[in-house]
Amino acid sequence: MTALIDIELPGGKPPSVPGVAGTRRARLAAELRAYPNLFVGGALLLVLCSLVVWGQVAPPYNPLAVSGTNQLMPPSAAHWFGTDQFGRDVFSRVLAGVGEDLVIGILVAALALAVGSTIGLFSGYLGGRVDDVVMRAVDMMMSFPSFLLALAIAVVLGNNVRNVVVAVAVAYTPYIVRLTRSTVLSARNADYVLGARAVGASRSRVMTLHVLPNTIGPALVQAFLMAGWAVLDVSGLSFLGVGIQPPSPELGVQIADGAGYITTGQWWVSVFPGLAIVMVVLTVNFLGDYVGEKLRGRG
Amino acid sequence: MLRYVLRRLGLAVITVVGIVVIVFGVTHILPGNPAVVQVGGYANAATLKAVEQQMGVNRPLSAQFWAYLDQLAHGSLGTSFTTGHSVVSDLLQRLPVTVELAVAATIIATIVGVPLGLLAGLREGRLPDWLGRVAAIVGTSIPLYWLGLVLIVVFYVIWHVAPAPSGEVNAFVTMPPTYTHFLVLDSLLAGDWSTFADALGHLALPAITLAVVETAPLLKITRSATLDVVHSDFVRTARAYGLPPLQILREDILRNVATQVLTSLGIVFGYLLGGSILVERIFSWPGMGLYAWNAVTTTTVQAIQGYILTVGLIYVILNLGVDLLYAVVDPRIRFGDSHVQRRPRRRAGVSMRRLVAVRETESTGAV
Numbered sequence: 001m002t003a004l005i006d007i008e009l010p011g012g013k014p015p016s017v018p019g020v021a022g023t024r025r026a027r028l029a030a031e032l033r034a035y036p037n038l039f040v041g042g043a044l045l046l047v048l049c050s051l052v053v054w055g056q057v058a059p060p061y062n063p064l065a066v067s068g069t070n071q072l073m074p075p076s077a078a079h080w081f082g083t084d085q086f087g088r089d090v091f092s093r094v095l096a097g098v099g100e101d102l103v104i105g106i107l108v109a110a111l112a113l114a115v116g117s118t119i120g121l122f123s124g125y126l127g128g129r130v131d132d133v134v135m136r137a138v139d140m141m142m143s144f145p146s147f148l149l150a151l152a153i154a155v156v157l158g159n160n161v162r163n164v165v166v167a168v169a170v171a172y173t174p175y176i177v178r179l180t181r182s183t184v185l186s187a188r189n190a191d192y193v194l195g196a197r198a199v200g201a202s203r204s205r206v207m208t209l210h211v212l213p214n215t216i217g218p219a220l221v222q223a224f225l226m227a228g229w230a231v232l233d234v235s236g237l238s239f240l241g242v243g244i245q246p247p248s249p250e251l252g253v254q255i256a257d258g259a260g261y262i263t264t265g266q267w268w269v270s271v272f273p274g275l276a277i278v279m280v281v282l283t284v285n286f287l288g289d290y291v292g293e294k295l296r297g298r299g
Numbered sequence: 300m301l302r303y304v305l306r307r308l309g310l311a312v313i314t315v316v317g318i319v320v321i322v323f324g325v326t327h328i329l330p331g332n333p334a335v336v337q338v339g340g341y342a343n344a345a346t347l348k349a350v351e352q353q354m355g356v357n358r359p360l361s362a363q364f365w366a367y368l369d370q371l372a373h374g375s376l377g378t379s380f381t382t383g384h385s386v387v388s389d390l391l392q393r394l395p396v397t398v399e400l401a402v403a404a405t406i407i408a409t410i411v412g413v414p415l416g417l418l419a420g421l422r423e424g425r426l427p428d429w430l431g432r433v434a435a436i437v438g439t440s441i442p443l444y445w446l447g448l449v450l451i452v453v454f455y456v457i458w459h460v461a462p463a464p465s466g467e468v469n470a471f472v473t474m475p476p477t478y479t480h481f482l483v484l485d486s487l488l489a490g491d492w493s494t495f496a497d498a499l500g501h502l503a504l505p506a507i508t509l510a511v512v513e514t515a516p517l518l519k520i521t522r523s524a525t526l527d528v529v530h531s532d533f534v535r536t537a538r539a540y541g542l543p544p545l546q547i548l549r550e551d552i553l554r555n556v557a558t559q560v561l562t563s564l565g566i567v568f569g570y571l572l573g574g575s576i577l578v579e580r581i582f583s584w585p586g587m588g589l590y591a592w593n594a595v596t597t598t599t600v601q602a603i604q605g606y607i608l609t610v611g612l613i614y615v616i617l618n619l620g621v622d623l624l625y626a627v628v629d630p631r632i633r634f635g636d637s638h639v640q641r642r643p644r645r646r647a648g649v650s651m652r653r654l655v656a657v658r659e660t661e662s663t664g665a666v
Contacts, residue, residue, distance in 0.1 A: 036429075037436075140317030143618070144611050145573025152325045152607050155595060232442050236577055239444050242595055255445055259581070263463065267452045274445030281440035289436060 035293065041286030048283055052102060055095025063088065063096040063249045072266050082268035084257055086247075090268060094276045096249040101231045101280060104165060104250075108230035111169035113223035116176025117216060123177065124184030125207050135181070138174040146171040147233050154242045164243045168233050172226050176219050183215040190214075221291050228284030235277055251277050303626055311619045318611040322604055323367050327360065376605035381597050386605035390587055394609075395480035396467065397579070397586030401571040403483075403502055404509035405564065411510070412517035413560055419518070420525025421552075431518055438515025444577040447508040451581070454504060461504050464582040468497050505582040509574060513567055517560075524559040528552050558628045565621035569614045 032039045055063075060080075067087030075082040081090035123134040141149065153167035187193060188211070196210045235252025237243030239259075244250040246257065251273040258269025335347065342350075351357045355366060370377065376386035419431030447464075454461035462469065467482050475482075475489035483502060486494040528534060529552065537547045572587075579588035587606055594602035 136313065136317065140314055140321055143314050143318055143614050144321075144607065145570055145614070148573045148576070148607055148610055149321075149325075151576070151595070152322070152603065155598070155600075155603055156326055228440070232440075235442060236444060239442075239577065240580065240592060240595060252442075255442075255448070259448060262448050262451055263456060265456055267448075267456065270445065270448050271452065274442060274449065277442050277445065278440050281442075282437065285436045285440050289432070 035290050037286045037293070038290040041283055041290060044279060044283040044286065048098065048102070048280060051095055052099040055092070055099050059092040059095050061089035061092040063093040064247055065089075072261065072269070074266075075268055081272040082266075084254070084269045085261065090254070090272055093249040093254055094251070094273055097251040097254060097273060098276050098280060100244075100248065100250050101235060101277065104161070104234050104244075105227035105230040105280070105284070107165050108169045108172065108234065109223045109227040111165065112172040112176050112226055113219060115169070116173040117180045117212075117219050119173070120177040120180025120219070121184055121207060121212055121215075124181035125188055125203075125211060127188075131181070134177065138177050141171075141174040142178075144171075146175075146229075147236065150233055151237060151240070151242060154237055159242060159245050161244055164234055164237055168230050168237070171233075172230070175226075176222060179222055180215060180219045183218055184211055187211055187215050217295065221288065221295060224291065225284060225288040228281040228288065231277060231280050231284075300626065304623065307619060307622050311615050314615050315612065318608065318615065319368070319371065322608045322611070323364055325607075326600060326604055327356070327363055376608065377601035379594065379599050379602040381593065381599050381602070386602050389590060389602070390605055390609050393585065393587045393590050396482075396584065397572065397575055397588060399481045399483060400502065400505055400509065400575060400578070400584060400586060401568060402481075403506035404513060404571055405568050407506060407510035408513040408517050408567070409564065412514040413521050415514075416518040416521025417525050417553075417556065419522045420529060420556075421548075423526060423529070428522075431522055435515045435519045435522075438511060438518070441512065443508060443512050443574050444581055446511060447505065447578055447581040450504050450508055462497070462500050464504065465501075466583045466585050467501050468494065469501075472497050501582075505578050505584055508578050508581075509571055512574060513571060516570075517563070517567055520563045521556065521560050524556045525552065528555045531555075558625065561628065562621045562625045565617045565624070569617045572610050572613060 032042070065088060067083070070079070070083045070087040072085055073079055073083045073087075079089050079091065081094060084090055084093070119134060123131045150168045150171040153170055154164050157163035157167055192214070193206060193210055196206045201210070231251075234243055235250065235255070238245075238248075238250050238252030239256045241256065244253055246253050254273035255270045255277075258266065258271075258273075261267075261269055335342075348357075355363055358366075374387065376390070378384070379386050379389055382389055415427075415431050415434065419428045422428050451461070451464050455463060468474075472494050473491070475486040475491045475494055478485050478488050482498045483495065486492075486498055534547060534551050537551055575584075575586060576588035576591050578584065579586050580592045583589065587609065591603060591606040593599075594606065
């Protein structure tokens with residue numbers, strides 16, 4: 001990923017500030033000025049990381065500790081985000097939930113990337129019948145909204161973290177396959193590939209050492225953005241009751257916990273976890289927007 | 300033209316077959332036992348065996364698949380044990396309710412998203428562009444179901460301007476006679492103004508919720524389509540001839556953007572059907588999504604299968620309609636004139652199918 005970000009842009013947008021050859025810090029500052037999306041995304045990422053660390057190291061309360069006396073308390077100095085119907089501290093649960101959802105999002109993206117880019121590589125490079133079969137399968141999987149595909153798989157596999165991660169990753173894989181395949185197709189007859197083949201490199205060597213490193217870029221960016229969608233979809237599944245189960249502090253579970261109290265005015269149980277989701281996904285989307293802009297500038 | 304239509308129809312049929320295979324596969328091939336799902340984990344072995352026998356899940360896979368196809372061929376999706384009706388009649392009854400919500404959301408999203416996207420594209424790199432891009436990023440970062448809850452808090456709990464999230468109308472409202480199965484239209488046609496107002500009030504919040512999330516992709520698509528056109532050779536030529544900017548906007552830019560927006564609308568609409576399960580659950584909106592949610596909570600496998608199959612079918616039909624529409628409005632496709640530059644700048648050669656991944660557009664750009 002870093003290799004993508006650091007690409008110099010001859011005649012691109014205006015990041016090439018005078019004195020680019022300066023220190024690392026100066027270059028970073030110039031980059032942040034030229035790309036506000038990097039600035040916003042980076043700042044949000046820092047905040048998120050500190051929240052996660054806070055939640056892991058020293059949360060104000062145990063996120064799972066119920067209390068018989070402090071139920072549905074509005075936000076106060078003692079409980080910044082109030083308490084839920086079991087008297088649990090919403091702020092501590094949000095801290096824990098952000099960590100959990102981030103890990104889940106990354107796992108989903110990594111799984112979809114690993115499986116999808118492998119299939120896409122084979123499909124694009126081998127071509128022929130393999131390619132036909134794979135592309136038909138991909139077309140069919142993409143003829144559902146991915147959320148519904150994930151829902152169907154999650155319902156059948158059953159409710160636990162591993163199954164939900166698998167379900168959402170399976171629903172995302174076709175997007176990676178299609179993307180990797182199209183880049184592999186355009187690289188298949190590139191000079192460096194022909195060169196490697198001409199000196200007698202085996203097919204597996206060409207695929208893994210030459211084609212893959214040169215075509216993985218767009219899929220990496222896509223997978224990065226998928227981490228954000230995954231947070232939305234996994235929490236959505238949990239909200240519907242087919243994802244992660246209570247008493248987990250997963251953010252969608254928390255929103256579902258509070259949904260029943262919305263019309264009676266106890267808004268804080270649902271609203272704060274949702275804000276946390278927005279923040280996580282915003283971070284990913286802003287950074288993804290930056291990386292996408294960089295990648296486009298290159299073409 | 301005929302060849303294109305036939306080829307496209309053939310593709311749609313193949314996709315439908317694939318959807319059937321996937322829906323069957325998801326419920327039968329994956330390592331999970333539908334019978335266990337049905338009876339719960341605590342049933343004894345004899346009960347489980349009986350249910351397995353009744354559902355036929357202990358038969359060979361090929362036999363099960365054949366039975367499933369046979370059932371589908373007779374136009375049946377099985378019976379839901381929670382409602383006691385056939386899944387087909389359940390879904391047909393709820394389809395208009397969901398479609399009404401999705402249409403309302405699409406109208407709102409189009410009115411807001413398309414002009415903003417156009418403005419952003421025309422003022423590339425300037426303030427409207429920045430605002431549009433930020434709005435699109437924020438719009439795609441909001442969980443739909445949470446947004447619905449927030450709107451309820453603000454407009455129902457705090458400001459008391461919206462009705463309670465209790466479905467299509469208040470319980471005591473007289474229902475108009477059925478003309479179109481769309482309640483808002485029916486009450487309007489019947490001239491029943493109080494029911495119309497009530498239905499419209501109930502429709503507002505869920506429609507806005509769906510619309511906010513749909514505006515973002517629509518804005519992105521419009522912006523990138525506008526950018527493509529603005530940077531195209533023909534617009535540059537028109538400018539070089541010194542044509543008035545308004546004429547260029549009307550005759551070159553708007554026309555070309557409109558075709559792309561029109562066709563992407565179909566896909567956005569299909570995407571709404573997927574999101575509607577969350578929104579319907581929050582607003583107790585009695586459509587297909589709520590039905591599916593009830594099926595999920597009671598693990599009524601037949602109903603879940605039927606719902607997913609139906610949405611997949613609608614998706615395919617929409618895609619088909621969109622591609623045919625595209626051929627109607629774009630003569631270059633109609634006449635198969637493949638060497639004509641279809642999408643100028645950077646997107647050249649990328650097929651329309653790519654728009655299927657609404658979320659994918661703009662995220663990676665050039666491939």
